[in-house]
Amino acid sequence: MPQQPALLAVTQRIVERSRPTRTSYLQRMRAAAGSKVSRGQLGCTNLAHALAAMPDAAKLRLKELERPNLAIVSAYNDMLSAHQPLGDYPALIKAAALEAGATAQFAGGVPAMCDGVTQGQPGMELSLFSRDVIAMATAVALSHQMFDAALYLGVCDKIVPGLLMGALSFGHLPALFVPAGPMATGIANDEKARTRQLYAQGKVGREALLESECRSYHGPGTCTFYGTANSNQMLMEIMGLHLPGSAFVTPGTPLRDALTRAAALQAAQITARGPAYTPVAEVVSEKTVVNGIVGLLATGGSTNHTLHLVAIARAAGIVIDWDDFSELSAVVPLLARVYPNGQADVNHFHAAGGMGLVIGQLLRAGLLHEDVATVAGPSLARYTQEPCLDQDRLAWRAGVLRSLDRDVVRTVDEPFSADGGLKLLRGNLGRAVIKVSAVKPQHRVVEAPALVFHDQDELLAAYGRGELARDFIAVLRFQGPQANGMPELHKLTPALSVLQDQGHKVALVTDGRMSGASGKVPAAIHVTPEALAGGPLARVRDGDLLRLDAHAGELRVLAPSDWEQRPAAGADLQAHQQGYGRELFAGARALVGPAEQGASIFHEGLAA
Template identity: 60%
Template sequence: MNAIVQEVTQRIIERSRASRQAYLDKVERARVKGPHREVLSCGNLAHGYAACGQQDKSTLKQFTKSNIGIITSYNDMLSAHQPYEHYPQIIKQAIAEAGSVAQVAGGVPAMCDGVTQGQPGMDLSLASRDVIAMASNIGLSHNMFDGALMLGICDKIVPGLMMSALSFGHLPFVFVPAGPMPSGISNAEKTKVRMLHAEGKVGRDALLESESASYHSPGTCTFYGTANSNQLVVEVMGLHLPGSSFVVTESDLRLELTRAAARQVTRLTHLGTEYTPIAKIVDEKSVVNGIIALLATGGSTNHTMHLVAMARSAGIIVNWDDFSDLSNATPLLTRIYPNGSADINQFHDAGGMAVLFKQLLDADLLHQDVHTVCGQGLEKYTKTPILKDGELEWIDEGGQSKDPSIIASSEKPFKSNGGLQVLSGNLGRSVMKTSSLPTGEAVFKAPARVFESQHALEEAFKADQLHGDFVAVVRFQGPKAVGMPELHKLTPPLGVLQDRGQKVALVTDGRMSGASGRVPAAIHMTPEAIDGGLLCKVEDGDLIEIDSNKGIVNLLVDENTLASRQAKTPDLVAQEREGMGREFFGAIRSHMTGAEEGACSLFVEEKI
């Protein structure tokens, strides 16, 4: 193993020793009770299979065949999840052919950040992850199931499903993707139209036509944001079938992979031949593997929170220093938009996950001694799924990129590091995605322009009030303040200013996620402004220094001046906490941890 990867893994193991053991003890207490529905009373069991057909009732009465729960995030407004409409029936048929039973255990909400960008509903986005975890737990709590299939793809949905699955760590789980939509117009063309619209050079009709040509059919959006980062991370952690993440939706190969996933989970139950609970798969090494793959591909910065929360659900404690050190050891192997021009379909066509696995394994960057839904080790994941005479099989294509401009080799990477930098200073701690930055943008010092929302900056841009070089400070956007919305309305105006020759950067306690690009952005600042972070004392004109080479972000104002300033606290209730259902989420917001602790409300210790 790479020495740094080994060192980081070992310190995670040591740091997590007590919490991981407590988690495994909890899993063991649940497991030793045996087939769970066997402990149900006759009335419980009758309710549990009342809607089943006679054959399934007969099977479930015998306690010799598994009952597989299906947790689905289907809705037909979210393009990535619309294909899941018919998956339960496909899964039930495949599992019946294997001699077992499947039931839909429950549905979870699935919101689309693309729809809510810049809208009040975006303030519920991050909190929805915890709601999804709780909703999934409710579905699985009926004690009817020997394993489960998780149907989810997008931003908060997969992390929420993962957190729930890990709370049922004694059961096996297989995650089932639905695939990306076919490629639409190029990302470069889409971005160009957005910039033109931001400058007022094209109208709404042209912008809508461009967006509709990009997001145009069922399936996952094709840029490499959080949704596709989810799929890649979950596969590298061993919870997908090999090569299944980016097979296009509504294809014969996708159908057979779904059927194979259904059959496979029955083998992993305690009634099958290869009992493999998820607690055995998700350990410190698989979490490190997931982080390495994220960094090697320039994936979503949202996972600096999601992977932390997912790991914590398994008793594993990860922090940003782990991400930073692993980034220094991990070469950047892909160029997928926004850190390149290719989309996820082109990545798949260039060899996709099989090539990525092979290159990372050859560089000794992935732990091989891990468990997956396909057994021990990662060798199977270096192979590509195909249909041959209608039958699913995996073939070895050599592990070499078919397009070196999209997937590089570990010997000749695009960059020597993974492009994620942790910044620390008197403003707090934050992360910066550097994989998409132009050369020379790593060091920045300029006066602050302070805004209390992304909308305020957009208004200043439209009023032609943003001149010269500056650091945009967009504060009171953190988890406790307003739920930590995405701030992508900032991207077009800041990009336009860059194109005009101005040097601009961003400091915020909000999020920019997987679509963050060429603007230097110190994001996820913690402690957040409303929780005592120094951001609440920044004023227009204050000098801010950002240096991603040295890992620093500082407010260059003397201590006496700062001590004399009063912290600014806007009225968030009327502006950002009411309407569109946000008033129901006050309790979740108030219990959210900081960004580095996963921005999670589920790990609060109960006080008796």
């Protein structure tokens, strides 16, 4: 199919905008690539340190200075259900590497925190910054110059973006991402949401809530709703950094183990010493980044990727902004409804056709670039296939061409909506993003008085006192990256959902995040510039008439007319600067860039 003109136009604009930084990045990465294995650059004393603890068979190969050595960089810990399965992967990878005539070493671990555990807690204020810490930890793991390719084991919210940013700083090395897969399906998502709302209303107690949550999050693997963790897996697939079809295969299964072993075999094949050298610097191109945006829009993915994709792209010398997301959203149809955008979970999505069907449909519609480098070869068409076991041997077969459940995933001929799930909002309050794929059309325009809060607990306390039973737009400010690390505010969802269900017009406007589980209440998030940096949110007062219009892409103050002349409000942020490790991140709060530049502490260096 001919490619959509908007896809070509946005891609070309990104190429032109990025030319200086992308050219500089590629020159550095190509200069770093040597003709020998990486450890050939080390002196004998250096090399002896690196192989001292290796088994004899691996030690002999490492001494030869001919065979590739693979790095394993892992976010394993056994508290996170999504990462617990990764504990078994290094042994599988090392055995497969030896089988391929290579070696593999566990190069390093990176921190991995769970936003589900820290939601609404002080630790959430470290969450976004953990992405950049992970990028730096990845660079440390690779700094020994021992490796010819790397396998990255990670799943959740900030972890995959951080791993990829770190991998791109060693862009001359091939990078292959190895997922763990989702846990088995638990209770129905609508039942879980209903219990949360009943708890918010005081109709059930903590015991009932905990029982409901434990029946939802109940075993090893990724949480099964389509939040940031599973959006990460979608991105790694559509950006060609996974083996085809591997994103949503459940852990602890023969197919999952076979894919993990195959990842090691493929990594050995795409090193500079192999037959198909594929460095990650060449995989993550302007076209690949555009494909990632398209995938996010077509599946109703996490709003967090309006930050993470920007930061990932900048790590590869590519400059994107929210206008690119917005223009693509106008032409990319919504092909999936997975909770919170529907009732199905990712297991249901995978069974109904999953990523192979979505990628095939988008290619058919001319909405993806097929001619991109991937870890599986020089074409995205390979990612329309799905893995299977043929007499215990891993194989790939053609994916389905039609949806097996039209309530979950559809073709381009009959999408859930003609446009994507993310919108850009502009106006005299700044720039923001909104996820509308789960918001019913009748709730996408809200015009109501502002109620201003500086803390999410203030808003919940007002709800508990019965003060919010009316039409209003909650302005929750001083939640940006400079103020307190830009925490997710998903804790507000049950209360705001109850008010909306009671017939009130409600919306949220914030310079914070709302999480990959953004739901049915309209939320203008990531407002830029943030209040602490002098953004217009700092001048809004209770009672100001605001308008959030997701159809027109509008976010503004309507009255009073003199609001812009007011002095900016201040906030006492002392309680957010110390305790629970937050004092260690004072430098990050001082260095961090704005949300539209990825909310990264690297925003200057990566764009240079």
